[in-house]
Amino acid sequence: MINLIDTLLKEIQEVQVKTAQEVEQLRVRLLGKKGEVTKLFEEFRNVPAESKKEFGRRLNELKNAATAKIEELRQNLEDSAGASECSFDMTMPGDTFELGSRHPISITREEIISIFKKLGYSLAEGPEIEDDHHVFEALNFPPEHPARDMQDTFFISNGVNPILLRTHTSSVQVRTMETQKPPIRVICPGRVFRNEAISARAHCIFHQVEGLYIDKGVSFADLKQSILLFVKEMFGPDTKIRMRPSYFPFTEPSTEVDISCNICGGKGCNICKGTGWLEIMGAGMVDPNVLSACGIDPNEYTGFAFGMGVERIAMLKWQVKDLRLYFENDVRFLKEFETSI
Ligand code: DAH
Secondary structure, three states, rough: OOOHHHHHHHHHOOOOOOOOOHHHHHHHHHOOOOOHHHHHHHHHHOOOOOHHHHHHHHHHHHHHHHHHHHHHHHHHHHHHHHHHHHHHOOOOOOOOOOOOOOOOHHHHHHHHHHHHHHOOOOOOOOOOEEEEEHHHHHHHHOOOOOHHOOOOEEEEOOOOOOOEOOOOOOHHHHHHHHHOOEEEEEEEEEEEOOOOOOOOOOOOOOEEEEEEEEEEEOOHHHHHHHHHHHHHHHHOOOOEEEEEEEEEEEEEEEEEEEEEEEOOOOOOOOOOOOEEEEEEEEEEOOHHHHHHOOOOOOOOEEEEEEEHHHHHHHHHOOEEEOOHHHHOOOOOHHHHHHHHO
């Protein structure tokens, strides 16, 4: 039995552990209820009387050694955990998170929408993958009509009613008139697609906002006043508008709207190419053929429509000279608009 005490003592001196769990296992194995040291204490009563003194002394020595070792191992583990925590320098500057900013196109689109919402317009949206009926046919572009060449189209399928990527948001006008009864007052923002070579002034993907107002007795004067109110909100209270006669199959009469140049105030500069005016949108009175095609009686109702490019409005507002910047997502460019939110 003395031999066993010696073996255990030796083992205790040499034992090495890596985790707190191993320390606990060691404690249970030696000092637990059924532990080896505990068992030796139980056997103490069987030891002959003459050996009791010596055996008792050795046994206590063993118990103390085991208790001390376990405590030492625990302490070592705690110290090394503490040491690794302290290796972190709390005085080092922290990592900063780069905050993103909203895209100028989103900012502009939201601003356009919020102005028209104040005039009682509600939001309408439609699909980007459309059919010929909603993009052309119902908007008074007959098949083979040369006006279709105004918009170079990406076709997806041929057939009676070809599928295509919408070239303008005017398709949402059609969807709205087909499903709602007048009075209708909607603003329709969305992405549009045209088969154009990408340059500083043209892109194959861009954004438009369309407006449509249909009711009894809506006149060209209403259109003019609504647009004037919009441009004053968007470009400042001194902004003037000019309407030039134009042609769109879906409006009669049609007009293109210019604003007085917000850089030179109309005197003429290189932004407005010396004219004092900047083109911002197309508009007109909804053609009676369009109303009929969408199930609205043109003898009872009239209406106006307008459509503008969001990139164009943003370019004029912030003097962005190259359309491609909007798509490159260079954060240095995007950050310039942070303060506009
Ligand atoms: N859809 C036309 C375009 O993309 C813009 C436009 C012009 C929309 C006149 C209209 C409008 O609603 O009345 O060029």
